[in-house]
Amino acid sequence: MKKFGLLLAGGIAAIVLLHNIGPMVGLVISLAIFYFVVKQFLKTDSILMKIGWGILGFVALMASASNVPAILGIAAAYVLYVVYKNWNKPKDIIEESDDPFVNFEKQWSQLNKY
Numbered sequence: 001m002k003k004f005g006l007l008l009a010g011g012i013a014a015i016v017l018l019h020n021i022g023p024m025v026g027l028v029i030s031l032a033i034f035y036f037v038v039k040q041f042l043k044t045d046s047i048l049m050k051i052g053w054g055i056l057g058f059v060a061l062m063a064s065a066s067n068v069p070a071i072l073g074i075a076a077a078y079v080l081y082v083v084y085k086n087w088n089k090p091k092d093i094i095e096e097s098d099d100p101f102v103n104f105e106k107q108w109s110q111l112n113k114y
Contacts, residue, residue: 006083013079020073027067034060 037060041053 010083013076016076023070027070030063
């Protein structure tokens, strides 16, 4: 049943990730442009150029803000990563517990082995 749940979560996450590839690419491009604009803004001494870089930076920032659905794609990629890590995770046979009956059963099975 656990494998089915992982398969279902992974399938849904894969569909969401594929659906949001476009906004993710747009977000990466707009953030790269914004980074370049900020670097140029900090280098410039001219007030007129600072105004121009500021306007261009604002446009790049708004383009980044319009790609907010890319956050869903990033979350879906993380869910796929977690599903991948948990797919072949071994089950613990006997977990340590404070319950005396569980510990008794564990010790009894160890005594009967010999």
